[in-house]
Amino acid sequence: MNAEDSLKLARRFIELPLEKRRLFLKALDKEGVDFSLLPIPAGVAVPDRQALSYAQQRMWFLWQLDPQSAAYNLPNAVRLSGPLDRAVLAQAFDWLLERHESLRTVFALEDDEPRQVIQEARVDIDYRELCDLDPAQGETRVQQLADAEARRPFDLQQGPLLRVCVLGLGEQEHVMLLTLHHIVADGWSMGVLIEEFLHAYDSLLQGEVPNVPALPIQYRDYALWQRSWLEAGEQERQLDYWRAKLGDEHPPLKLPTDHPRPAHSSRQGRRLDFALEQPLAQQLGALARQQGVTLFAVLLAGFKLLLSRYSGQQDIRVGVPIANRTRQEAEGLIGFFVNTQVLRTELSPQLTVQQLLADIRETTLSAQAHQDLPFERLVEALHLERSLSHSPLFQVLYNHQPQVTELTTLHSRSGLQVQALPRNERTVQFDLTLDTFERGGQLQAAFTYDCQLFEAQTIERMAGHWQNLLWAMVREPQSALAELPLLSAQQHRGFLAQGAGAEEVFSAESVLELFARQVATQPEAPALVFAGQCLSYRELDLRASRLAAALVARGVGPEVPVGIAVERSLEMVLGLLAVLKAGGAYVPLDPQYPEQRLSYMLEDSGVRLLLSETAVQPRLPVAARVEALLLDQAQAWAPDSDPLAALPGMAAGNLAYSIYTSGSTGAAKGVSITHGALANYVQAIIQRLPLGLRALWPWSRPSPRILVTPRCSAPCAPAVACT
Structure with missing residues (x-):
């Protein structure tokens, strides 16, 4: 079947009503045709079918529960060093909005159902001058404005869902604050946005039309394709797998917290960044190669063991985000593609490190084979009780990013350079998130935590304990999990000395x-x-x-x-x-x-x-x-x-x-x-x-x-x- 016939077949399938789609999909299966590999057609219009993806539908529901929440804002602050033409800057964003429908999408209710509404291409850039402040005051003010902008909620019905704010620190120095709502973008999208902005800015500054390949589809095409395919039977097949994998009981992870869990989380968080020692990073890589697993599996195993030790629970469930851009058509799109999987592990004390790694490898591979089911559909199918204080199915997230490319490597032909700015305050969606990065030959990590639950010193101690467990894993991969020390040898000696205290003499009375x-x-x-x-x-x-x-x-x-x-x-x-x-x-x-x-x-x-x-x-x-x-x-x-x-x-x-x-x-x-x-x-x-x-x-x-x-x-x- 050639590409044109495949596209026609996919378009025909999407246009069919549900029951005929089910029969059509079964017929394709009998012929050995995998529908998920067929191209996604563009511009298919089915008036009576929802245009929101499953992920967008859940995000819409969460926004309705708490319209003032900033938990699903995607803030990014970048420093622009070099000459900046404000008129061309505006033209570059106009071009971006014209290219990506997601950036000019809002949501409206029609017959009690949310629909995507594509608006005209237009963005209002908010300029603020900080040139009269000295450098130290300017940087402080930048951080304050960045935090305030990140906390400002969006109105999904009125829009816009992209905000651009440019802070002027000098003729050659600016900071650009980009904030999107998660319903129209994800982390991958932010990288696409910045790269294409720089390309458009360069081209327009030279009086040229940006020369980039046309997008094969828009996000709403993907949303319609996803629903059409999953509703026709694939959704139930993958749901059966996840129901069996996760079981009937879904106990929350009960980490010891510094403060009681509030009934309604403010989602205010902070982040602790640190780097793993180079010898440890090298030995972790060696352990991964010896056991035939990825570095992701080794780091996740250590993290799950840490959570088990802290909580006293053996059934540990951790959320893991996946880019979910397995389709070539989706690679260059700005949209909400990222999906989350729940990786469940039973950490029996008798289990060895080698057995744990093998278990995580099998669990991960099996999950990847069933990655198309949106997390939102899983939550709905399991009829989980919704709460404003914690997330369903898992409360802790782990994300590994191999070979991270720094934003500082991006620069324009005109000399405009881009550098990412770190942020202290963050909104959080989970109690605790661990991010690990392979960057420039180093292994770096970051714990992002809910400030209403944890104090900074608790997270610092937790980071140390995680590294202690990783050291123990590489030294004794044949050992049972129960034998791996949470404390370093020095910490252990210190606690023993502290516990001994001063010698006391009591009476000999019984x-x-x-x-x-x-x-x-x-x-x-x-x-x-x-x-x-x-x-x-x-x-x-x-x-x-x-x-x-x-x-x-x-x-x-x-x-x-x-x-x-x-x-x-x-x-x-x-x-x-x-x-x-x-x-x-x-x-x-x-x-x-x-x-x-x-x-x-x-x-x-x-x-x-x-x-x-x-x-x-x-x-x-x-x-x-x-x-x-x-x-x-x-x-x-x-x-x-x-x-x-x-x-x-x-x-x-x-x-x-x-x-x-x-x-x-x-x-x-x-x-x-x-x-x-x-x-x-x-x-x-x-x-x-x-x-x-x-x-x-x-x-x-x-x-x-x-x-x-x-x-x-x-x-x-x-x-x-x-x-």
């Missing part, structure tokens, strides 16, 4: 002796308060001693483990204290844990006696060998019987309790704590907590109070009993 002293000092002061119930120190001591006697009668003594599984209550502290009085070692068991985890903890600890409650005990996987003592049933342990006459002999090295935590593999791991360690901990807590903030109780002298929130807090409960 926790039980500290408690007895408190009982003797304040017998009637409230020791425990819960749900309207209150126990004084004397009452707590008496009840704990009686329960301890019952435990001793059942064989509890030094080094004997006793499980305790209760909901948060007075009985929780009572049980822990009684086990210590009996000389045993308590093993706290959270009733909310999965049955398999509780079974392992009971078996691993060797528990033979379990303290629980009537409502909790049936939910526990208690083996026949384990005796259960229900604390809320008085007849079970005779609370009116004689209390324990004397404490059993215990040494500082005897076991006080065992607590189970999740190790690096996620499996439960028991940690044993001695009486000596517990006594030191309790005394340190008593010394450091702000216990001077005392509550005045109407029936007793002032008494310290501690709030304990965990269901079964192993180390905190003894501290409560002793204060």
Whole structure:
């Protein structure tokens, strides 16, 4: 099939109604014709079909939600050095608007549907003179005006959606502020705009017509082609892939923030730029070659590992922008083509660096094969709840740009040179964005972050941790992810030294002796308060001693483990204290844990006696060998019987309790704590907590109070009993 026949076939397809397009596409598939490879016809008019692309349609929706938002402004500031002819400058922009319909497009509602409206080619250039300011003041004013211009919202219905402001700093020095709305342009478009502006300016200055190839299509042709193709069946095929890939649950990434997330984000952001050390950059490239992946995959792997460490989550989803200009017709257009894909990775702690890189490689290749589905259609199809505080499906973006060309390489024949100006303030669309650039043999990076969530020092620390993980990856690609250090060796030593602090000497009293002293000092002061119930120190001591006697009668003594599984209550502290009085070692068991985890903890600890409650005990996987003592049933342990006459002999090295935590593999791991360690901990807590903030109780002298929130807090409960 020749080019002319292909173009006719594509035009015929687009002009058909939906059902016939579906049949037509199936027929093409049977003939082995890939419609996505057919040329995009220009000038096809289908009056009853939307002319907005899917990306534009979502941008229109977001603008309607918040018309004053500048989150989707595309600002660019460039320094123009050399002679500037203002009349020719205006002519160059008139030529650009005539060439690119997108630059003179606005949007209107017709029958409640948004439509593109192409206006006449015209741009009003705003000139401002700053020549009377000294150089330092001038640069400050430029930055202020650039930030203000970037924050100024657009009216998508009235337009224009391109603003040009020229700041005069001198006869040979100007700064040009270009601002577009994302609905008509993207980052690629900005490069096209500046290159073609310089070419047009040069030509018009010489009295020539700009000599550039005619555009094969306009953006509205692409929008109509995209909708016609995707609606005919391709959209559902790619949707099926993404539904399966992303699953039914879409948990947000919960990074620890410096400030609470606001209900409505202002989208104000800042950027941290830094360069990776040259040895690290070289070794990252070597690792990529060894593993058969791109540098993008290696950097993304390190970033995802960083996010997993910070959030404590293993299911990490990161948005990745793609230019989406796979068609030759689209390369020279100004328009909103960029698409975003969600790359999901399960970062299991046992996974090695090599396995992670292989997984990201496969995920990326698979995503590229399904890159035509607009992100906007995916969001709509998944029926995600929309929020003004965070983006759907992902909250963090990663973008890698290989071999970046600097704007400073652009200059006109007339001597006008262009240099990009950095900006401090930025609008952000996501909580955090990482950009990486291969530039002049260096590997550079930038974190752009939401100022309402993060402080600058937090992002600086995060950048350091990311580089630490990258160093660990290149040094130990066979290692499990859980083994890779977040801190450098120097940072690790510093934290250990900081944590050691000054040596402190505590009394040799045990926790039980500290408690007895408190009982003797304040017998009637409230020791425990819960749900309207209150126990004084004397009452707590008496009840704990009686329960301890019952435990001793059942064989509890030094080094004997006793499980305790209760909901948060007075009985929780009572049980822990009684086990210590009996000389045993308590093993706290959270009733909310999965049955398999509780079974392992009971078996691993060797528990033979379990303290629980009537409502909790049936939910526990208690083996026949384990005796259960229900604390809320008085007849079970005779609370009116004689209390324990004397404490059993215990040494500082005897076991006080065992607590189970999740190790690096996620499996439960028991940690044993001695009486000596517990006594030191309790005394340190008593010394450091702000216990001077005392509550005045109407029936007793002032008494310290501690709030304990965990269901079964192993180390905190003894501290409560002793204060």
